[in-house]
Amino acid sequence: EIVLTQSPATLSLSPRERATLSCRASQSVGSSLAWYQQNPGQAPRLLISDASNRATGIPARFSGSGSGTDFTLTISSLEPEDFAVYYCHQRSKWPWTFGQGTTVGVK
Amino acid sequence: EVQLLESGGGLVQPGGSLTLSCTASGFAFSESALSWVRQAPGKGLEWVSTVGTADDTYYLDSVKDRFTVSRDISKNMLYLQMNSLRADDTALYYCAKNPVGDFLDSWGQGALVTVSP
Numbered sequence A: 001e002i003v004l005t006q007s008p009a010t011l012s013l014s015p016r017e018r019a020t021l022s023c024r025a026s027q028s029v030g031s032s033l034a035w036y037q038q039n040p041g042q043a044p045r046l047l048i049s050d051a052s053n054r055a056t057g058i059p060a061r062f063s064g065s066g067s068g069t070d071f072t073l074t075i076s077s078l079e080p081e082d083f084a085v086y087y088c089h090q091r092s093k094w095p096w097t098f099g100q101g102t103t104v105g106v107k
Numbered sequence B: 001e002v003q004l005l006e007s008g009g010g011l012v013q014p015g016g017s018l019t020l021s022c023t024a025s026g027f028a029f030s031e032s033a034l035s036w037v038r039q040a041p042g043k044g045l046e047w048v049s050t051v052g053t054a055d056d057t058y059y060l061d062s063v064k065d066r067f068t069v070s071r072d073i074s075k076n077m078l079y080l081q082m083n084s085l086r087a088d089d090t091a092l093y094y095c096a097k098n099p100v101g102d103f104l105d106s107w108g109q110g111a112l113v114t115v116s117p
Helices: none
Strands: A004-007 A010-013 A019-025 A033-038 A045-049 A062-067 A070-075 A085-090 A102-106 B003-007 B010-012 B018-025 B032-039 B045-051 B057-059 B067-072 B077-082 B091-099 B111-115
Touching (some): A004 A085, A010 A019, A019 A033, A019 A085, A033 A062, A045 A062, A070 A085, A085 B045, B003 B091, B018 B091, B045 B077, B045 B091, B057 B067
Parallel strands (some): B010 B111
Antiparallel strands (some): A004 A019, A019 A070, A085 A102, B003 B018, B018 B077, B032 B045, B045 B057
8 A cells, every 4th residue: 555654743833934744655646645634623624636736715825746756735824723733645546545644733 | 515424423342333324415426436534533534435436446455344335326325334343443434525536525524433342
């Protein structure tokens, strides 16, 4: 199976700072990678699909980049509601897999 | 508005069975694949199973031969029949829709399954 490794595990930042999250795949997934946000007690929400396409209703401060094995989610200026856990997910090959998550916390 | 509502969760003994249901509305049910994703308490997300628009099915290895995913297009319902449950199946089970060729773009709120003596 394709293993997705996210780094860092935890990111401590202040509002209005820039957040850069990484996801590395154990083999190429092309651009078949998504990012999700999960707030405590809530279901995950799709942010980015196909590595760089923002989902409907997602603010422009969220952007995704990368292809192959290395991917990045960037939040250009953190808003209070952005402090959450973020997961990457590949659907290139079965079984689908998720990264272990990056927690973006308040510094 | 897309809505996905899971039901059927609960406490079950190891080796027991449980069937989760997901009631869907607000989208073309027959034109979308549907998936189950679970999250053990305090842990990350784990994909469990997907049923495609042609009723093709896919499973996580650890649930293959124990879980069965199915859909009833006439009722807009998704199901996950779970047999031979183990303690490590304890999790919040989400149903989610993924348009053909796309990712999980809508999720339910989850159904909690606890496997314990």
